[in-house]
Amino acid sequence: MTATTPAGWLLVVALVLPVAGMLLAFVLGGRAAERLALLLLGLGVGVGVAVSAAVLRMGAPIVYLPGGWAPPLGLALVADGVAAAMLLTTALVLFAVALFGRAAHATPPDQAETRAALAYWCFLLALAGSLAAAFLGGDLFNLFVALEMLTFAALSLACLEGKPSQFRSELRYLLFALIGSVLYLLGTALLYGGYGTLDFRLLAGRTRADLPTLLAAALMTAGLAAKMALFPLHLWLPPAHAGAPPAASALLSGLVVKAAFVLLLRVWIWVLPPLPAMAAAPLLAALGAAAILVGSLVALRQARLKLLVAYSTVAQIGYLFLMLPLVLSGAAETASHAWLGGLLQAGSHAFAKAAMFLAAGLIATALGHDRVTALGGAGQAVPRAVFAFGLAGLSLMGIPPSGGFTAKWLLLTSALGDGQWWWAAVILGGGLLTGGYVYRVLAGTIAAPPGDAPRPRPLPHGPQNVALGLALISVALGLLPLASFGLVQIGRPGALGALP
Amino acid sequence: MTGAQGLMVLTLAAPLALLLACLWPAPRRRVPGLLWLAPLPGLLAALFAAGAPPLVMDGAGLRLTLALDAPSALLLGAAALLWSAAGAYAPAYLGRQAGLERFAVWWLVTLWGSLGVFLAGDLVTFYLTFAAVSLAAFGLIVQDGTPRARRAGEITLLLAVMGEVCLLLAFALLADAVPTSSLAIADAVAALPGSPARGLILGLLVAGFGLKAGLVPLHVWLPLAHPAAPMPASAVLSGAIVKAGIIGLLRFLPADGALEGWGDGLAALGLFTAFWAVGCGITQTNPKTVLAYSTVSQMGVTVAALGMGLALAVPGTAMAVAFYAMHHVLAKGALFLAVGLAGAVGGARRTGLLLLPALFLALGFGGLPGSGGALAKLAVKPQLDAGLVGALAALSAAGSTLLMLHFIRRLASLPPADATARPSWVPLLAWLGMAGAAVLGPWVLFGAIGPGDPWLGDSWEALAKDPVGLLWPVLLGAVLALLLGRWGGHLPTVPEGDLLVLAGRVGRGGAIIGAAVSHLEKRLRAWPTAGLALLVLVLALFGALLAGAG
């Protein structure tokens, strides 16, 4: 169908770099693994920027055919607007989290290699590789393998510390994610049976609204929803993300969830025929709305800070599902606004949630506990972390001038423009509730420490600056002019070209 | 970029510059001393940049525009003057407290928002500045750190955020109604009557701005916040910040009478607010709370005037309402400074320097002929003199007089530090300066609103025409004040933020719902239930897709 485009080799570099890095790091051992990981993740940011620039310059998706075999026989690596934007976001967040984790996960001088140090850096590289494969994959089965690797990497990162209570929640996460993967695999089997290919660009526009295709779509959507912890299926996310070390939970909440989201978009926007998609999208959006309201409400009542932030993830994921009925609504103007809004929400949430979890981790280490009711003194001990938490909270609430605000404004205007005002009400309600729990934490940290509590010990500025940097990026996304997000529209079926 | 537009940019740039200076510890120590300097560009802009062509900054794809018409120039000038006086007053008043620098940061953000609101020409800038002024005010309120201040701050923040949400939805609807995707306020207001959701937008706008201006159901935060805040902050809260709501209503409500009924509704709400506030105010003991209720009452009268002006399509309504609000900024700011000064001035000097001017200003609110207030009442006379509304307006003037006399009595009963206490000259200058401005300002600018000569000429004729009309409400108010003095004790003491007691029950209801939802959520997290949910989701999606394809 389409041969390898000029800048295609960049995609291979984006995929091979972290994967080869992980293999080498595993062999070279502890300290070398850390240096290699930092180097490769830094290069990853460069590659992410190069891919996005190439996609913008060409104005069309970049394709690379490994081995020269064109689909349907071979596989294709595809970097359209969505993939390039998410690749860049993940590269930045991963590099930031790597810098954050240097202190906590360095190999102690006296030992040649420790379990936690080697494992952390190898899993970080594996996560980078699997995320790149999940975003750039063009074949639905190839995406299944990438998704599996992603789940294993995320799982291993989460139970790095091996706390007793952690194994049960991680096992729940693994089993539920495996059910999701198998349902997704079942969907790919039916699709292959129906069309003889699994390349989503070949499938786009050629799928019929018959029984196998629709059941395949339903299975794949349910599987991906289970991996994204959409509301009724969120049993595994809060304990898994809260119990993980701060660096891991930042990646889990910020990035891992987004990979399944991009796959969901591939299924709903490319593969599914428009008529049934339009009919079923409100069901998913309704679950998203329930996620926003219940997630925020439960977050408001959480006793522990990390669980509060984890439930905030469950809530913010709901926004991503709100965009489906709007993008599929048919009106070109509404669709492009909602599309940009949804992806901007994905991007700004990635930065904001990563910053929030890192800040929460720092506050917990400074105070020695993370009970929300007794956060007094954190403001003095780790001021930058608290400020980062506040900024990230603003972005999640959607207070101008943050990235979250622009995303929610776009979703709001497209919802109202298309007459689906109820999504607008949910967005605003979600914003208020988010404001509630962000205020609850901030007010706690500003207050004076309770008399008897041990003096919170101030932490070095390095990790705090990383969290602050991530939060600032999330806010800066709101300052960028809307036209500059044209990258995201490239390659979207039915896109009108860049945003007017 | 003409000189006038330069002034407009400078108005916004000055507070930001000081804010930037706060980042480094050395300059941060000197910033509180310079607080009075920040609003001055705003004052200059009001004097010289009124009516200048709007400045359009086509930066980030959003055409950010700054514009200054006559009414907003009036309000900007008065607000800048009050901010400057309070800014000079603050270091002296807060000198001994620890968090002065943090207070300065919150002060500058609120100042930026408060002045910016008058200059904003497009939806985004307006929303940004409005958000700054309402959210940053929280910092000023909780400055003392007492539990009462925290509670007031929390309630203020909660209501402010709800106001923000209403405005966000209203602006989204407006932006959607505008055919071209321009975000200028003028286009938005032009497109308002045409949009299908006109009623919803107007409702949201009135709710958002009414909450900031303190109309009755939404006024509960005002009597709580103003007394809890330190003195200079209360002065600015009551004087300048509340006006953000008024300028919002002025800007966004279409003046060409396309409101079918909203104007009368506003007038009724305004008058009801005026009388309700007076009723609650007279039972208060803390002079600052009395002043807060007086603010609510005066804002009620202002909104009533605006409502009637729009309903009857009276020409020049915006200018008249702005004039009335301007007088309120100056007088109320001065009175708050007076309350701050009461503790520092003793003996004979106390009555001469403090009580007498305060009395004159207080009676001005009732419309005492010769005072600034009288001119303000005259300015809004064309709007408020039609039959029943006229009578109610006069009665509200009497009510104001009663409330202000009650305030003077509470002010006088404040214990002075000691007989020989001499206040430092800065607070004294600030108080007297503001008092002078409250009296002279209206005299000087009265002509500007009337058709005649802008200087002095018109004010004497207007006063001479109907002295009795202005005088009887003041006398009635004085008589009522005497009665209140004797039988005041029997009145039921209304808790600060009267309707808030009801809100308590709503809070408890919310907690019950929260508990029920989280219990449901916990049951959902059991493994079998989640497994069933997954299976149900697959079948439901399959059914929905089939329905679509069928």
Add this chain to the structure above:
Amino acid sequence: MSGPVLYGLLGAALVALGLFGLVVQAAVLRKILAFNLLGGGVFLLFGVVARRTAPAGLAADPVPQAMVITGIVVAFAATALAVAMALRMYQITAAVTVSPPPDAQAGDA
């Protein structure tokens, strides 16, 4: 009712059994077994699909078969990981199920 369709129905039945086992059975080991049954069913469906998309000359389409081989190895890796975690959990907390003890606090489910 040719051979492959029969195995297709078997695959569907195995998927149903696997899902039922995963949802209802409480012990982690039984869940892992059910997961492998589910995987077996899905791979059988791939096998049936391979027969249907086979061109004239070939008995079966090699592409889905290659996918099945990859799938089996990935499923094995998943099972190994799950079993390692289950054993580790048992060593530390003597627990053999993933549902939290009844008195678990709302948070640490």
Add this chain to the structure above:
Amino acid sequence: MILDWLLDGMVALLILAAALWTLAAPTPFAAVIGFVGFGLLASLAWVRLAAVDVALTEAAVGAGATGVILLQSAVRLRRGAAEVAAATPGRATTLLAGLLAGGLGLGLALAVLALPATVPGPAAEAAARSAEVGLGNLVAAVLMAYRGLDTLLESIVLVFAVLAVWAMGPDRHWGGIPGPRFARQRDGPLALLARWLPPVGIVIGIHIAWVGADAPGGKFQGGTVLAAMWVLAWGAGLVRPPSVADRRVRLVLVAGPLGFLLAGLLGAVLDGSFLAWPAALGKPLLLLVEAAMTLSVAAALALLVVGPPERRA
């Protein structure tokens, strides 16, 4: 025709019976035995579906290796019946789950029946162009060439799974010996088996891997047989698993995927696209990578069966 239908029917029924037994078995150990039976019968079904490669993989990895791991865990997870009883859902949930799963299965069956009879798949092109790759066995051609990226990612997943399983162990045991300790068997059947079977097994394993190029077989199946032989020797106490910190083991583990990656890069340099098998080097390079992959798969599967480190070196 009838005989075929009869045979298929019987195999299908047997598989269903084994699956039902796996779910309904009273003890976990019995369930695992049932599952191994299910795996072997499933490989029979694969032969009936004309997929001999998959049958080999199912028997070796699906039933064999998975069976060993599950048997090990069934033995160690014997207790906890009370906890399981407490966590088992009530009749209503079970009934509802049965209903919903049944409904889904029915829908799936209808979907399979509704699949179009003839679909233009890529198989014809795969067969036609297999000469370019030089691999007679089409499945091997798809695995190594056409969908090379899948196999690369999958082999990396295996290596990663080993590291993940190792990371499950406690910190103090890092650098120690993985897996439980087995006493050295002096004599008896296990010692006999462990001495006689491995040599034969190794030859068969290498044969399967070697013949995979042109006939059913391949690296995963061959690797699994080699791994099985090592596990047998380990079970009999004849050989000790290497320490987790041992560089050589990691090198063997990584040799396959890294080799495949380097060959891919070589293909990018010589032949213009990543993961292409350069015509010049062709067959020898392919065999070299295949051998490295077999070794890596064998090491990975063996170490996955052994499990996380449980004692100091």
Add this chain to the structure above:
Amino acid sequence: MSAALQFLGLLLAAAGAFFFVAGSAGLIRFPDQLSRLHALTKADNLGLGLVALGLLPFAAGVFAALKLLVIWALVLLSGASAAQMVAERVRAAEPPA
């Protein structure tokens, strides 16, 4: 010639099948574990031998025929040692009578 061989092969395979049936009957009917082990290993291994012999004429070539015999030998080896181990385990689990 080949028809006679094939007929002989079928005969042998049928005999092998009979031994399998006997083995399974023993598995179900015999009282304790040891005798069931006995039935299984003896009958099934012999049955497999007969079936292997029976299939020889149908084998594709000498190499394939050799493979059949190697398969039989491997099953004999692993079957016998497995049965021995299970018997040891059953013996160890019995109460010291």
